[in-house]
Amino acid sequence: MDQIDPEVIPLFGGLSLEQVYEKGREIQQKALEKEFNYRCVEGFYFLRIGLRKNPLFEHIKLQKALQDCCILEVGCAFGIDGRDLVFSQGVKPENYLVIDISSTFIDLGFELFEDKNTMKNCFAVKSVGDEDFSAFVKSKLKRVDIVVATLVLHVIPKECKEFVDQVYQLLEPHQGMFIGETMGIDLPDEEPFYFERHNSPRVCHTSVSLTKLFQSVGFKRVETTFLSRWRRGGEGITATCKEDEEKVKNRARLAFIAFA
Template sequence: MAIDSASPATPSSSSKSGEFANGMTKAPRNVAWYQPTLPKGLPELPHRIFKDYSNIPDSEIVDHIYRVRDKAWEILPYPCIGVFRFLDFPATLNPIYPEVLERVRNGETFLDLGCCFGQDIRKLAFDGAPSESLIGVDTEATFLELGYELFRDRDTLKSRFYTQDVFAEDFLAEWHGKIDIIFLGSFLHLFSFEKQKHVVSQLEKLLRKHKGAIVFGRHMGAENGGNLRKNALGWDLYHHSPETIHQLFDEDLEGKWEVESELVTYGSEGWDKGRNWQGNDVKQQNFWAKKL
């Protein structure tokens, strides 16, 4: 399936790379958030997906992941790429995932905003969701292309992918009022609280006007969050507390939400370098919000 690319991007020309890489022109490998290999080996879930969904022989899976990951690292040196966090398939880890999967299997439409390689879209398809009901969006078109390379499904996946900016006035205009479920993986924490409020207003345009529409995701969090903090990369990331994620949806002027969240250890099954470069008080927040 071809990418619908409103803003084409390549490794050398992406307008977003410099912004989100803090001006880096070369991705370093001597940093705590890059590891050359998986120190604990490949976790069971990605092994099953690459073997049974992508049909990659056992003996080739790990080297294949390393090759594609290193291509992505040279584009944007995100920690989620450097320490293989994309192999967590983070939507699966959210408590609301079983409901999401059932609803998409029954015909509802799912959008992954900031989808990177589209790994969560592949997990839903692997779990039996119809891939034509799945949509991915990212500002980096090359990540979307690398997703096809990573999962080897260009000729079989029927999902649609777009390269667009959530802050654009016409963001996904053709999908206004047609989406039932939206996933935000490692997305909201990139923006200040005021910008996040604008993101929520954009999500409102996309969601169907019915009770039970879902927004869920994960991002950086803290018990005493609610502020932008500079991390080791020099990025300002917003750390949500349980109170501030409720506040974000409480301030939505278009409707009312039921919001739940949990704070869990910042980590990943596939890596073990620790998290001191983020700060020992940094956690990961899973959240889910349902329209009332």
């Protein structure tokens, strides 16, 4: 049960740690049966708070009052961070839009937290690759102050730059912020590393390459910091050469915040 962040227990309306663990295992199994190739499911990370534990989150609190912000979260998985911000940080549900490409993830999140009646309007099935992505977001939120993408960028290598550009366009009128984490590699290289995990395309950014990406679309200031390395997860990785394959096996979480 070490995988569970104690701070998520209050989100389960009186359930004990053991009960939350059993419920989480049940949901995990249902997700794995759908063959989701995501470490957040395999590693039981979906019961850990991500956004508020991001070391760069303090920048947001210094810049804006969360209770007054309109927030877009992309790639929510089961939706732990959205629920945490609404129930423990005072973010208004009508100002929080949570999207994921998988309706199964969203439905399993409702099953996990048993809150579909109260939270259903916060969630939507949408892909960042959809032509109407920006228009859809604008139709749901009166403005966008913060965009959150935790462990998303590395799984969309083909759409990554276009997505970051759309995020900037949504944030720039309101001098907003883009915060999240991606898989990174702690090297001085100026270009990212491309690889596959179980035949799914992935990209691993360095701090330099991620900063260049954000600045190329207009972000004015970017900060990054490396977090813990994956203890497992080297299996199923193939890269363009053996040298790169060994490098990406030592990948780590790369936290970022970019200011429009």
